Amino acid sequence: MMNARMMRYAAAAAILAFGSAVEAQEAAPAGVEAATMPGEQGHADHGTHAAPAPANRPGPAGGGATDHGSMQGGMPPPDARDPHAYAEGYDFGPIPPPRMMAEHHAFGSLLADRLEGVRTDDDWFAVYDVLAWYGRDYNRVWLKAEGEVDDGRLEDAHTELLWGHAVAAYWDAQLGVRHDSGEGPNRTWLAFGVQGLAPYWFELDVTGYLGEEGRTALSIEAEYELLITQRLILQPRLEATFYGSEDAEREQGTGLSRVDAGLRLRYEFRREFAPYVGIERAARYGDTADFARAAGDDDKETHLVAGVRFWF
DSSP: OOOHHHHHHHHHHHHHHHHHHHHHHHHSSSOOOOOOOOOOOHHHHHHOOOOOOOOOOOOOTTTOOOOGGGSSHHHHHHTTOTTTTTTGOOTTSSSSOOSSSSSSSSSEEEEEEEEEEEEEEEEEEEEEEEEEEEEEESSEEEEEEEEEEEEEEEEEEEEEEEEEEEEEEEHHHEEEEEEESSSSSOEEEEEEEEEETTTTTTEEEEEEEGGGGEEEEEEEEEOEEEESSSSEEEEEEEEEEEEOOOOOOOOOOOEEEEEEEEEEEESBBBTEEEEEEEEEEEEEEEEHHHHHHTTTTEEEEEEEEEEEEEOO
């Protein structure tokens, strides 16, 4: 009995010693000899040597070992390849390299926002409102033209030639000239303003004007597109005009001169082509209303409109 118990104690001690030796060997750092197990002292001199250090390997450009630490948030090594260079140093030779970015190319567009016939209580006339631009993403030339034609005669027209520069996402600052023609003497203005897409998808066009003899004016135009379906669209529109001084020859008063507010319902057979119908309320205020009444016109009118909107 005593011999069996002593044998069990000896076996347990041997197992504990073997486990301690394995743990010490696994925890030993590189280059340091691991502890030898009992009974293996004779093999320790030639069986457990330090692991050799890895040899330097050539880097991407044929140099020494790659310094990965310098590429983690720091500057790349001096022998790193330029990511913008052509492959293996080859380029296009005498052929100019292609331009893949949109700001390197010029584009153009024309939009007839309103091309319509207008019906009043006792008359009808035609209205046009055309917008065109040509240029790149940051700089463009704009042409804006709107007016009224009654009985084949140009009643009132405003034509603007502007240079536009992108100042923010969806916003252009514009500078140029405006020319008024039609009934009465022609007027020329210096125009400056902003145009773009406001929050909640309101299209805004705000322009100030400086004219001869100290004349000033301000125009504010806002539009919104409400998609009833993907093709049926309701467009509210508001335009207000202010003048800083009276111009009796063109029947324009001081302050708020005119406000046009309307609704147009269009159906887009294609995105580029859409006929529409609508209703609009035109109102003149202040001295401008007095000029209209003196000429036998109403200062406030309701118009039925029908036309087509297209762009390309």
